[in-house]
Amino acid sequence: MSAPIAIIGTGIAGLSAAQALHAAGQHVELFDKSRGSGGRMSSKRSDAGSLDLGAQYFTARDRRFAEMVKQWRDRGWVAEWSPSLYNFAAGQLLPSPDEQIRWVGSPRMSAITRAMLGALPVSFACRITEVFHGERHWGLQDAEGLSHGPFSHVIVATPAPQATALLAAAPKLAGAAASVAMEPVWAVALGFDTPLDTRVEGCFVQDNPLDWVARNRSKPGREAGLDTWVLHASNAWSKQHLDLPKEVVIEHLHGAFAEMIGCAVPAPSFSLAHRWLYARPSQAHQWGALADADLGLYACGDWCLSGRVEGAWLSGQEAARRLLEHL
Numbered sequence: 001m002s003a004p005i006a007i008i009g010t011g012i013a014g015l016s017a018a019q020a021l022h023a024a025g026q027h028v029e030l031f032d033k034s035r036g037s038g039g040r041m042s043s044k045r046s047d048a049g050s051l052d053l054g055a056q057y058f059t060a061r062d063r064r065f066a067e068m069v070k071q072w073r074d075r076g077w078v079a080e081w082s083p084s085l086y087n088f089a090a091g092q093l094l095p096s097p098d099e100q101i102r103w104v105g106s107p108r109m110s111a112i113t114r115a116m117l118g119a120l121p122v123s124f125a126c127r128i129t130e131v132f133h134g135e136r137h138w139g140l141q142d143a144e145g146l147s148h149g150p151f152s153h154v155i156v157a158t159p160a161p162q163a164t165a166l167l168a169a170a171p172k173l174a175g176a177a178a179s180v181a182m183e184p185v186w187a188v189a190l191g192f193d194t195p196l197d198t199r200v201e202g203c204f205v206q207d208n209p210l211d212w213v214a215r216n217r218s219k220p221g222r223e224a225g226l227d228t229w230v231l232h233a234s235n236a237w238s239k240q241h242l243d244l245p246k247e248v249v250i251e252h253l254h255g256a257f258a259e260m261i262g263c264a265v266p267a268p269s270f271s272l273a274h275r276w277l278y279a280r281p282s283q284a285h286q287w288g289a290l291a292d293a294d295l296g297l298y299a300c301g302d303w304c305l306s307g308r309v310e311g312a313w314l315s316g317q318e319a320a321r322r323l324l325e326h327l
C-alpha cells in the first residue's frame with residue numbers, strides 16, 4: 001500500500017477533498033488543531049443547547065454543490081431553513097422576504113462535517129506546525145514536537161493566514177496564501193427565558209455594529225428551551241474591537257441588538273462570545289485550489305474561491321481533482 005495523503009484541516013474544504021480522494025480509492029489521514037471537525041461550520045455545545053456561532057446557513061448556486069446538498073438532504077444531514085427575514089437599515093426594521101433556498105445542518109451545523117468525516121482516520125487537538133519533505137515522502141510536525149508520516153501528498157485546508165507557514169516548501173503557494181487578508185467577526189449568543197415578542201427570525205443589518213442576527217429556534221431541529229439569538233458583529237466593528245474582553249463585547253452587541261430589534265429586550269439569562277479571527281477573506285478569488293503537483297503539495301479553502309460554504313466545498317473538490325489527475 002502506498003503512503004496515505006495527509007489533509008490538514010477538517011473544515012468543509014478538507015473534508016470535501018477527503019471524500020473525493022476516498023471515493024477514488026486513496027487513503028487519507030486528517031489532522032485538526034481543534035477537538036472536533038467543522039472549523040467555521042462547527043457548533044458549540046452550551047448550557048443553551050447547540051449553537052451555530054460561525055456559518056449561519058448556506059446557499060447552493062453551483063450545479064455540483066447543489067447536487068451534493070440534495071444528497072445530504074436525502075440522508076438527513078441538512079434541512080431547508082425558511083426564516084422570516086428582515087433587513088435593518090437607516091434605523092428601520094422591515095420585512096425582507098425572498099425566494100432564496102437556504103440550508104442548515106440538522107440538527108446543528110456541525111452535523112454535516114461530522115457525517116462527512118465518518119470513519120476516516122483523524123487526529124484532533126493536533127496543531128501542525130511544519131510540513132517537510134524527506135527523501136521520498138512528506139512528513140508533518142505538530143506543536144508537541146511529534147512527527148507524523150510518511151505521506152505521499154499533503155493538502156493544506158486551513159484559513160490562508162494559517163496556511164502560509166505550512167506551504168513554505170512551495171514558495172509560490174505560500175506567497176499566494178500570504179496575499180489573502182482575512183477579516184475577523186465577533187459572534188455573541190444571547191438566551192432569554194421569555195421569548196422575545198418579535199417575528200424576526202433572521203435579519204441582515206447595515207451600517208451598524210451588527211451585521212446579522214438569527215433566532216436559533218427557528219432553524220429546523222434545534223432545541224427550543226431558551227429563546228437564543230446569535231448576533232454577528234460587522235467586520236469593521238470586530239476589527240476595531242478585536243481585543244475587547246468578552247463581557248464588554250456582549251454588553252455592546254446586546255445594546256445594539258436591543259436598539260434594532262424593535263421589542264423589549266431583557267437581560268439575557270445566558271450569554272457567550274466567540275471571536276473568529278479569520279472569518280472571511282476580504283475578497284473572492286478564482287483560484288479553485290493551489291497546487292504544486294510536482295512536489296505533491298496542495299492548498300484549498302474558502303479563500304481560494306468565494307468566502308462561503310459552497311466555495312470551500314468546491315475548493316476541496318478541486319484540490320482532490322488536481323491531485324488525482326497527477327497520480
Ligand code: FAD
Nearest residue numbers: 009011012013032033039040055056128279301302308309
Ligand atoms: P475552516 O472551516 O476554517 O476549516 C479549517 C480547519 O483547519 C479548522 O477546523 C481549523 O481548526 C484547522 N486548522 C487551522 N490551522 C491548523 C493547523 N495548523 N493544524 C491543524 N489544523 C488546523 N458561509 C456561508 O456560506 N454562509 C454563512 O452564513 C456564513 N456565515 C459565516 C459566519 C461567520 C461568523 C464565519 C466565521 C464564517 C461564515 N461563513 C459563512 C463562511 C464559512 O463558514 C466558511 O467559508 C467555511 O466554513 C470555510 O471552510 P474551510 O474548510 O475553508 O475552513
Ligand code: NAD
Nearest residue numbers: 058059085086087096097098100185204232279280307308
Ligand atoms: P444570501 O444570498 O442569503 O446573502 C448574500 C447577501 O445578500 C447577504 O449578505 C445580504 O447582504 C444580501 N441579502 C440576501 N437576501 C437578502 C434579503 N432577503 N434581504 C436583504 N438582504 C439580503 O447568501 P450567500 O450569498 O450564500 O451568502 C451567505 C451569507 O454568509 C451572507 O449573509 C454572508 O454575509 C455570510 N457570510 C458571513 C461571513 C462572516 O464572516 N460573517 C463569512 C462568509 C459569509
